[in-house]
Structure formats: C-alpha cells, structure tokens
Amino acid sequence: MAEFVALFDVNEQNRRRQRVFRERVNILDELRDEEIIARYRLSREAITYLNETLRVDLEPKTKRSNSLSSLTQVLIGLRFLSKGDFFSEVADIHGVSKPTAARCFHVFIDSLNRRLHNIRFPTENGAMALSKQDFYRRCRIPNVLGAVDGTLVPILGPSENEEAYICRKGFHAINVQAVCDSRMNFIDVVAKWPGSQHDASIFNTCGLKEHLERTHAGILLGDSGYGLRRYLLTPKQNPMTESERRYNNYHARGRVVIERAFGVLKSRFRCLHKSGGVLPFNPTKSAHVVVACMKLHNLCITFNVKEPQDAVHVNELANEDVLNEHDNNAHSFRQAIINMF
Structure with missing residues (x-):
C-alpha cells in the first residue's frame, strides 16, 4: 500500500511539474547593424517597420505560457528565408522548439502577404x-x-x-x-x-x-x-x-x-x-x-x-x-x- 501511495505521489508531481522554457533574448540588441543585415537581410529600421506592420497578426493576445513576441516571430521568419536553414537550427538560435519555429514561420508568411502591399504595377x-x-x-x-x-x-x-x-x-x-x-x-x-x-x-x-x-x-x-x-x-x-x-x-x-x-x-x-x-x-x-x-x-x-x-x-x-x-x-x-x- 505504501509503495502505491509513493508511486501516486511521484506521478502527481510529474503532472504538476512546470514546463521549462528556454531563455530568450532580444537578438537585435546584441548585434551591430551590419550583423543584423548579414543574418536577417533587412536593416534594423526595416525590421522595426515590418514588425509594426505585422504586429496585429503576430502579437500574442496574452502573456501566458511565455508567448512569443511579434518581433521574435518576425526574426524566425526572416532567418529561415535568408539562410534556408533547417527549422531546428532556426529554433535553436531563437530559443524555441522546432515545431514552434515552423508554426511561427507559416503565420509570418501569411501575415506578410496579407499586410505588406508593395508590389504594384504603375497605373497613375x-x-x-x-x-x-x-x-x-x-x-x-x-x-x-x-x-x-x-x-x-x-x-x-x-x-x-x-x-x-x-x-x-x-x-x-x-x-x-x-x-x-x-x-x-x-x-x-x-x-x-x-x-x-x-x-x-x-x-x-x-x-x-x-x-x-x-x-x-x-x-x-x-x-x-x-x-x-x-x-x-x-x-x-x-x-x-x-x-x-x-x-x-x-x-x-x-x-x-x-x-x-x-x-x-x-x-x-x-x-x-x-x-x-x-x-x-x-x-x-x-x-x-x-x-x-x-x-x-x-x-x-x-x-x-x-x-x-x-x-x-x-x-x-x-x-x-x-x-x-x-x-x-x-x-x-x-x-x-x-x-x-
């Protein structure tokens, strides 16, 4: 009986164990301007503009579960496009899991195509x-x-x-x-x-x-x-x-x-x-x-x-x-x- 209770307690502790989140930092704060362009192909100013344009789609609605900021999602998307990396490598760089990086990328692409309208044939x-x-x-x-x-x-x-x-x-x-x-x-x-x-x-x-x-x-x-x-x-x-x-x-x-x-x-x-x-x-x-x-x-x-x-x-x-x-x-x-x- 005692062994059963001990086993129950261990299982209960495992169920209640908190998720471990990787530490995330604002990469842009740690890079020089030329390094940002080399890694993400856009300048700091262009990334800021893009983030503001897509924020309505990417910004998390709550702060629960250590939600990803819109900027992090933008950087994940840009990194994949600029280097053609595997999602696992993009995930490691930005402190997220591979499935999260893949989901962020697809949301980023959809938002970009929906919000950024700068391919225009001149008509005026x-x-x-x-x-x-x-x-x-x-x-x-x-x-x-x-x-x-x-x-x-x-x-x-x-x-x-x-x-x-x-x-x-x-x-x-x-x-x-x-x-x-x-x-x-x-x-x-x-x-x-x-x-x-x-x-x-x-x-x-x-x-x-x-x-x-x-x-x-x-x-x-x-x-x-x-x-x-x-x-x-x-x-x-x-x-x-x-x-x-x-x-x-x-x-x-x-x-x-x-x-x-x-x-x-x-x-x-x-x-x-x-x-x-x-x-x-x-x-x-x-x-x-x-x-x-x-x-x-x-x-x-x-x-x-x-x-x-x-x-x-x-x-x-x-x-x-x-x-x-x-x-x-x-x-x-x-x-x-x-x-x-």
Missing part, C-alpha cells in the same frame, strides 16, 4: 512617366515600364502531378514570372506555375498582358523566349545592320535589370536558391514564400539596404527556344524603334 500617369523616364535614360527605348522574365525556384517534389514540376534543368521547381522597374523593384509577380511551363505561356495567361493590350499603357522588355508584341519588345534575331545591333545592345541594357533583380533576390533569400536546398513545402505554400521574399526585396530597396556581399551565382539563362510568334504590326513597331538607333 505620374508614376508611369517617372518609370518611362528612368528606362529611357538606361536604354534609350521610349515608353518602357518594366522588364519581364521568369525564374526557377527549387521545391520539394510534390506528391501530385510531379512530372509537371520538373523544369528544363532537370529539378523540381515552380516557374515564377516577374516584372521589375529600373530600380529592380518587383512591380508584378505571377507565382503559381509548374517548372515545366514555358515563360511565354505564363505571360499569355496573365492579367498584365490583358491590361497592356487594353490600356496601351506602355512597353515591357523581354528575351527571345517571348512572342513579339507592340507592348512586349524582344531582341532582333540575327541582326544584320548596325542599327539592329545597337538596338539589341540597348535592349539588353534595359532587360538586364530583371536578371539582376533575380540575382539579388536569391542572394538575399537563399531559400530560393539551390545553395539553400529546396523549399520543403507544397507548390502553393512555396509560391506564397516566393511572393513574400519579393515583397521583402522591395522593402530592402525602400530602406536602402545594401545588396549582400556574399552573392550567389544565379544562372538565369534566356529560354533555349526562340519564340517566333509575333504579329506584323508588332514587327513594324519594333522596326520603327530600331531605326531610331
């Missing part, structure tokens, strides 16, 4: 005029609003429709279309297509194409994988004259901004580059992560955050297949611009 006359002026100074082609291209983001092979996600380079990916302005701000993003989808097919089904056709607002610059349109200028294949060669040269000067933007994006957020492994999520969640990274990239530009010094090599090759699809009006329109050179 003033904004469009400024964008066109900036591109003209860069490439001497009039009426340009942006440069368009696609980039492959490695993901975990999905359980459904797996073969559609195998890209031309032989790995599972989603093909993300983006348009950027002359400052490498992303101004339009389509992140929902499997890696095997051709860039031109993605553009032909996007809302931006319909907008440009309907409004005649301006021109995009794209590589030879896109069909020539009055609103989408491509390089001249097999240039024969000096004007055609100069046109191609200036076209490349304008188009290079989207290639550089992808390079800076994947250098900042290694989870999007194969050096950081693959996004360990389903395609839909992976697309949400990509959009979140692009919004953070724009935020870095807004806060003048320096580009990362530990840049990775991003081989964004133009489409191997040259698309000859174009209409005669577009051909005449491009020739008129070529004649300007």
Whole structure:
C-alpha cells in the first residue's frame, strides 16, 4: 500500500511539474547593424517597420505560457528565408522548439502577404512617366515600364502531378514570372506555375498582358523566349545592320535589370536558391514564400539596404527556344524603334 501511495505521489508531481522554457533574448540588441543585415537581410529600421506592420497578426493576445513576441516571430521568419536553414537550427538560435519555429514561420508568411502591399504595377500617369523616364535614360527605348522574365525556384517534389514540376534543368521547381522597374523593384509577380511551363505561356495567361493590350499603357522588355508584341519588345534575331545591333545592345541594357533583380533576390533569400536546398513545402505554400521574399526585396530597396556581399551565382539563362510568334504590326513597331538607333 505504501509503495502505491509513493508511486501516486511521484506521478502527481510529474503532472504538476512546470514546463521549462528556454531563455530568450532580444537578438537585435546584441548585434551591430551590419550583423543584423548579414543574418536577417533587412536593416534594423526595416525590421522595426515590418514588425509594426505585422504586429496585429503576430502579437500574442496574452502573456501566458511565455508567448512569443511579434518581433521574435518576425526574426524566425526572416532567418529561415535568408539562410534556408533547417527549422531546428532556426529554433535553436531563437530559443524555441522546432515545431514552434515552423508554426511561427507559416503565420509570418501569411501575415506578410496579407499586410505588406508593395508590389504594384504603375497605373497613375505620374508614376508611369517617372518609370518611362528612368528606362529611357538606361536604354534609350521610349515608353518602357518594366522588364519581364521568369525564374526557377527549387521545391520539394510534390506528391501530385510531379512530372509537371520538373523544369528544363532537370529539378523540381515552380516557374515564377516577374516584372521589375529600373530600380529592380518587383512591380508584378505571377507565382503559381509548374517548372515545366514555358515563360511565354505564363505571360499569355496573365492579367498584365490583358491590361497592356487594353490600356496601351506602355512597353515591357523581354528575351527571345517571348512572342513579339507592340507592348512586349524582344531582341532582333540575327541582326544584320548596325542599327539592329545597337538596338539589341540597348535592349539588353534595359532587360538586364530583371536578371539582376533575380540575382539579388536569391542572394538575399537563399531559400530560393539551390545553395539553400529546396523549399520543403507544397507548390502553393512555396509560391506564397516566393511572393513574400519579393515583397521583402522591395522593402530592402525602400530602406536602402545594401545588396549582400556574399552573392550567389544565379544562372538565369534566356529560354533555349526562340519564340517566333509575333504579329506584323508588332514587327513594324519594333522596326520603327530600331531605326531610331
């Protein structure tokens, strides 16, 4: 009987044993400004702004159970995006468990995409005029609003429709279309297509194409994988004259901004580059992560955050297949611009 009572007392003590919480410190208080950027890719000021923007979703409603602050959740999310670390490593750095780090990350991504609205295609006359002026100074082609291209983001092979996600380079990916302005701000993003989808097919089904056709607002610059349109200028294949060669040269000067933007994006957020492994999520969640990274990239530009010094090599090759699809009006329109050179 005595042994039974003793056993009961031990079990009762175990049930009442308090949870042991890891010590948490405000990491930002212990790091220099350059260390913050190296670890989280955003500056101290940008992180503060982001925390205030997302606080409504992330701030715990009570202080019970040692709840995580919104700032800690922001830092957990940024650390995973910037390094592509395992959740176990992110958890250890921030004094939480692996399941907690994973939950925080998903809440952070959802909140960021819901609250931060900084991917905007210019529609007002003033904004469009400024964008066109900036591109003209860069490439001497009039009426340009942006440069368009696609980039492959490695993901975990999905359980459904797996073969559609195998890209031309032989790995599972989603093909993300983006348009950027002359400052490498992303101004339009389509992140929902499997890696095997051709860039031109993605553009032909996007809302931006319909907008440009309907409004005649301006021109995009794209590589030879896109069909020539009055609103989408491509390089001249097999240039024969000096004007055609100069046109191609200036076209490349304008188009290079989207290639550089992808390079800076994947250098900042290694989870999007194969050096950081693959996004360990389903395609839909992976697309949400990509959009979140692009919004953070724009935020870095807004806060003048320096580009990362530990840049990775991003081989964004133009489409191997040259698309000859174009209409005669577009051909005449491009020739008129070529004649300007």
